[in-house]
Amino acid sequence: MIIIGAGLGGLALAHGLRKQGIDVAVYERDAHPGARPQGYRIQLDEPGLTGLRECLPAALFELCLSTAGAPPARVSVRNRRLDVLADKAAAHSSAAADVSGPRAFNRPTLRQIMLLGLDGQVHYGARLVGYGHDADGRVTARFADGRTATADLLIGADGVNSAVRGLLLPGARVEDAGLxxxxxxxxxxxxTRAQLPSWVFESIFTVVTGGPGQPHLGLGPVEFGRRPEEAGRALTPPVDLSPVGDYVACLVGAPADHPAMPPFAELRTLAPAALRDLALRWTGEGWHEDVHGLLAHWDTDSLFPLRISTAAPVPHWQPGPVTLIGDAIHAMSPVLAMGANTAVRDAGELTRALAEAAGRGEPFVRAVGRYENRMREYASRIVADSRQTGQQRVGQR
Structure with a gap:
């Protein structure tokens, strides 16, 4: 099997296939794992934790959990004066995941753990430029540097700007969500922790909204169950995990048509200090003093800009030796924290379908068809729910 993309979904799938005795190679366009910023906090609950456990070796799954934080399993929405607008329980994990509630992970740590055990299977600097169907039903991937790879199945796990999706489903659209x-x-x-307001730590994630069409603030604490470097050393054999301290993931967002918002091409060129100044303009007068106090503690050097995208519905397509998982097929607004959850769920669903086909001696294409039908069913609902919630809370288009 060939997986295009070494993000969380692609790496989970690689481990899942290896557990089933299926040969796999992962091709990643970045030159190395830290080539570009990929965010900080990731929240996994149901069904992401179940998918993670299904795919990862037991020792790596336990290492992931040991480094994760477990904030109160509530999601809160407040207005700019910090009046509570909504406060509800976060999704519960299933008994299969053997976890008492949702977890907050440090994304770079999670990815570093998921790269363990894949030595020789992940190939960097490999930008997909095309693929072809061979006479024997297999598929050959072609890369910009001249490399090729042939397998029974090619899986696009290459994110919002998926090259695989562009080739497989050229009519599929990923729309600007306007955030x-x-x-x-x-x-x-x-x-610092003692200086921050207590309400920040009372939920796994808090949205402070200025109202529809107005800026918003998002906060998610990441307090490690065990520091990654300590958890890595305790493993047998020990592994090196980069040291990371506790933090609160903090984002400030605004609609693309906000008067103080530059075009995204310009936003991407701004230095971190300029990004900070811009975000402070969005959350000026009328915002509670706690918000101003929180942003005073922002680590300026950590700042980078993001544009939010969402997938348009895709008409049914015929299954074949090429398929897609994660943001490559169902990019969604982050307001429900379901993007990573759904990508890892895809990895578990596809692994299970392929393992069943191998056990029955069926062609893998049949397994792909079953996976795609299932994935379309659950992912389309989540994308729609994320869009609706984003429109209500933060002015998503």
Missing amino acids: RLVYGRIPLDGS
Whole structure:
């Protein structure tokens, strides 16, 4: 099997296939794992934790859990004066995942763990430029540097700007959701935690909204169950995980048509200090003093901009030796924290379908068809729910 993309979904799938005795190679366009910022906090609950457990070796799954934080399993929405608009329980994990509630992961740590055990299977600097169907039913991928790879199945796990989707489903559209974010961290070092308002730590995620069509603030604490570097050393054999301190993921977002919003091409060129100044303009007068206090603790060097996208519905397509998982097929607004959950769920669903086909001696294409039918069913609902919630809370288009 060939997987295009070494993000969370692609790596989960690689482990899942290896557990089933299926040969796999992962091709990633980035030159190395840290080639570009990919965010900080990731929330996994149901069904992401179940998919993660299905795919990962038991030792790696336990290592992931040991480094995750477990904030109160509630999601809160407040207005700019911090009046509570909504406060509800976050999704519960299933008994199969053997976890008591949703977890907050540090995304770079999670990805670093998921790369363990895949030595020689992940190939960097490999930008897909095309693929062809061979006479024997297999598929050959072609890369910009001249490399080729042939397998029974090619899976696009290459994100919102998926090259595989562009080739397989050229009519599939990923739409601009009309939101721009400045994303960063508030380090919880020294006395900082004591200086932050207690309500920040009372939910796994909090949205402070200025109202439809207005800026918003998002906050998610990441307090490690065990520091990654310590958890890695305790493993047998020990592994090196990069040291990371506790933090609060902090984003400020605004609609693309906000008067103080530059075009995204310009936003991408701004230095972190300029991004900070811009976000402070969005959350000026009328916002509670707690918000201003929180942003005073923002780590300026951690800031980078994001444009939010969402997938348009895709007409049914015929299954074949090429398929898609994660944002490559169902990009969604982050307001429900279901993007990573759904990508890892896809990895588990596809692994299970392929393992069943192998056990029955069926062609893999039949398994792909079953997976795609199932994935379309659950993912289309989540994309629609994310769009609706984003429209209600933060002015998504």
